[in-house]
Amino acid sequence: MDSIDRKIIRELQKNGRITNQELATKVNLSPSPCLRRLKALEERGIIKGYSAVIDAKSYGLPLTALIRIKLDRHSEDAVRQFEDRVRRLDEVIECHVLTGATDYFMKVLVAGLEEYEEFVRKQIHPIGDINSIDSSFVYGTVKTTNVFPDI
Amino acid sequence: MDSIDRKIIRELQKNGRITNQELATKVNLSPSPCLRRLKALEERGIIKGYSAVIDAKSYGLPLTALIRIKLDRHSEDAVRQFEDRVRRLDEVIECHVLTGATDYFMKVLVAGLEEYEEFVRKQIHPIGDINSIDSSFVYGTVKTTNVFPDI
DNA sequence: CCAAAATTGATATATAATGCCAATAATATT
DNA sequence: AATATTATTGGCATTATATATCAATTTTGG
Numbered sequence: 573m574d575s576i577d578r579k580i581i582r583e584l585q586k587n588g589r590i591t592n593q594e595l596a597t598k599v600n601l602s603p604s605p606c607l608r609r610l611k612a613l614e615e616r617g618i619i620k621g622y623s624a625v626i627d628a629k630s631y632g633l634p635l636t637a638l639i640r641i642k643l644d645r646h647s648e649d650a651v652r653q654f655e656d657r658v659r660r661l662d663e664v665i666e667c668h669v670l671t672g673a674t675d676y677f678m679k680v681l682v683a684g685l686e687e688y689e690e691f692v693r694k695q696i697h698p699i700g701d702i703n704s705i706d707s708s709f710v711y712g713t714v715k716t717t718n719v720f721p722d723i
Numbered sequence: 724m725d726s727i728d729r730k731i732i733r734e735l736q737k738n739g740r741i742t743n744q745e746l747a748t749k750v751n752l753s754p755s756p757c758l759r760r761l762k763a764l765e766e767r768g769i770i771k772g773y774s775a776v777i778d779a780k781s782y783g784l785p786l787t788a789l790i791r792i793k794l795d796r797h798s799e800d801a802v803r804q805f806e807d808r809v810r811r812l813d814e815v816i817e818c819h820v821l822t823g824a825t826d827y828f829m830k831v832l833v834a835g836l837e838e839y840e841e842f843v844r845k846q847i848h849p850i851g852d853i854n855s856i857d858s859s860f861v862y863g864t865v866k867t868t869n870v871f872p873d874i
Numbered sequence: 875c876c877a878a879a880a881t882t883g884a885t886a887t888a889t890a891a892t893g894c895c896a897a898t899a900a901t902a903t904t
Numbered sequence: 905a906a907t908a909t910t911a912t913t914g915g916c917a918t919t920a921t922a923t924a925t926c927a928a929t930t931t932t933g934g
Binding site (some may be wrong): 573578581584585586587588589616617618619620621622623624625626627628630631632633636638646655658659662663664665666667668669670671672673676677681683708709710711712713714715716717718720721722723 | 724729732735736737738739740759764767768769770771772773774775776777779782783784786789806809812813814815816817818819820821822823825827828832834850859860861862864865866867868869870871872873874
């Protein structure tokens with residue numbers, strides 16, 4: 573992982589479908605070594621994959637909810653139960669365990685407020701052992717990027 | 724935007740570098756109409772781009788911070804000032820305006836706790852008009868996906 | 875039920891990816 | 905510091921893929 577690898581990564585974060593030839597030009601290599609570095613990064617799992625960036629509203633999911641959830645109990649069973657159930661929910665785009673008082677943070681994509689309320693009522697509450705749910709909705713987006721800072 | 728378009732989108736979210744031929748097979752079309760739908764989705768801005776998914780830790784940014792920020796004043800100037808400055812910060816991967824009491828939510832990627840404290844001290848506080856900053860750190864990740872639910 | 879429009883599939887051409895080999899550069903060893 | 909070893913690079917030939925064009929088919933609206 574040298575500065576050329578990091579540059580390859582940032583270029584691929586900017587444009588995941590750039591051709592190897594263009595990528596090679598951008599990082600000042602010829603196509604062959606550039607491709608070999610790329611394949612090595614994939615092989616090592618540093619590049620975990622590639623994804624299309626989609627406008628959620630156009631797709632039909634205009635509402636993004638950010639949710640903080642605290643559990644009642646923290647027994648191994650309660651935690652595993654919660655995490656297993658959350659992983660299977662297609663509406664959940666991200667879920668992280670946090671430091672501090674709030675146990676979990678999730679990002680959820682839904683069609684609207686009604687759908688969100690149904691999601692919480694039918695998918696989250698039934699998991700059980702939930703102490704509190706604090707929902708916020710995304711009003712507007714100041715910035716989103718997939719490109720990591722240069723280090 | 725029909726069910727074929729949505730399927731194309733989900734396949735491209737799973738694998739942004741899938742070849743048009745494979746994509747066509749997966750959505751039960753021949754390559755030509757599949758490519759034309761793809762280009763149309765790009766043209767309409769529904770596919771906003773493509774990006775490599777990178778392991779942040781391997782890249783050298785092992786710490787993800789989730790930050791909630793409230794502003795002191797909400798004058799047009801204070802808001803514009805804050806948002807303009809935030810947009811220029813490379814460490815900020817996402818920043819959203821929220822409903823409810825907390826004004827902004829940001830996801831920030833840094834090399835460690837020291838770097839995070841320096842980021843807050845040198846990049847955020849100097850913006851001014853900030854009422855409160857509430858930081859949480861990602862301990863573990865239960866789920867992350869780029870694939871939207873089937874609707 | 876017909877006409878117009880949109881969508882589809884096949885084919886030919888252009889572009890890019892991939893594998894292979896020799897040359898170069900970097901690193902380690904004594 | 906000189907040499908051996910290893911890693912990395914660049915060019916070329918082959919294979920695979922993307923893209924543009926056109927006729928055929930399907931869908932949609934009156």
